[in-house]
Amino acid sequence: MITVENVSKSFWSRTGNVVALDGVSLEVAAGAALGVVGPQGAGKSTLARCISLQERPDAGIVRLDGLNTATLDTRSLRATRRQIGVVTADAQLFRQRTAAGNIALPLEQSGVDGPQRRARVGRLLDLIGLTDKAAAYPEDLTVGQRRRIAVARALVGEPGLLLADDPTAGLDADGTAGVLAVLDRARAELGVTLLVTTQDSSVVRRICDDIALLDAGRLVEHGNLFELLHDPESRAVKELLPVIDATPSVGQDRIADIVLIGFAAVGALLPEAASRFGVQVSVLGGGLTRLGETPVARFRIGLRGERSDSALAWIGDRGGIVHQPLAGPQGVVAA
Structure with a gap:
């Protein structure tokens, strides 16, 4: 020590x-x-x-x-x-x-x-x-x-x-x-x-x-x-993970920054959330890196669909790190 x-x-x-x-x-x-x-x-x-x-x-x-x-x-x-x-x-x-x-x-x-x-x-x-x-x-x-x-x-x-x-x-x-x-x-x-x-x-x-x-x-x-x-x-x-250089996006019900850790989360969590909750998930910015041998993704994502909030909550429950959603309904910044 x-x-x-x-x-x-x-x-x-x-x-x-x-x-x-x-x-x-x-x-x-x-x-x-x-x-x-x-x-x-x-x-x-x-x-x-x-x-x-x-x-x-x-x-x-x-x-x-x-x-x-x-x-x-x-x-x-x-x-x-x-x-x-x-x-x-x-x-x-x-x-x-x-x-x-x-x-x-x-x-x-x-x-x-x-x-x-x-x-x-x-x-x-x-x-x-x-x-x-x-x-x-x-x-x-x-x-x-x-x-x-x-x-x-x-x-x-x-x-x-x-x-x-x-x-x-x-x-x-x-x-x-x-x-x-x-x-x-x-x-x-x-x-x-x-x-x-x-x-x-x-x-x-x-x-x-x-x-x-x-x-x-x-x-x-x-x-x-x-x-x-x-x-x-x-x-x-900010030093270690990919920079989020997202282009402006409209028509999203929710926009959030997320971090995914591990092979399973990086590879499958977003597609599974989209399928399970019937929402459209788009990656607006960010990228992939590794910490040691562990893959880590940092993305800004947009979600479209009535169950967007439920999809974000589910991603968080499955180990994804979901930061406070950045936008409310139809891309209007949330208060």
């Missing part, structure tokens, strides 16, 4: 004091995957450095499994840092070392013996899908492959927490997919708690359970992705 309690951090720059974090509080459950999202300068990397104990906050507390890290002496701080794996977008590999040699370096520095090093490095090469590149040098690898090697190096010490600061920055689609697959496998197979900072909301959609939205050093929103779907005003939902 990671607990961040009212953490603030400021830096001095040429323009004066810059507040990077302003009273941020959040929790990350053991084994969870949290995506910290926000624009450049939002404070994401500063939060990552505070949690990974590379920076001390000016105020507030970071707790790791209940341990108040502010109370640690220098020796204890070093030992605690070894329980945290960190990978960044600018992580560099040593050109004179092979892929396996780069992964093994932290173990060599810690005095781990040869057989243990080889076994652990072999397992991680398999996890990142680069066993066949063990003897390759960085210059012979793609940027995405080098980034995966950097993730493996961060994992080789068997940390309980893996912190990935903007891990897909500068990667093409294939490189991004490879890195995200590795992070997801690390969590599933090694049991690490995962914290990812990114400007790209698609990263959160693909591998995270929870989201923390930062803006100008403040925590705007924090919660479970699927729970936040129920809030029509959620900024995270």
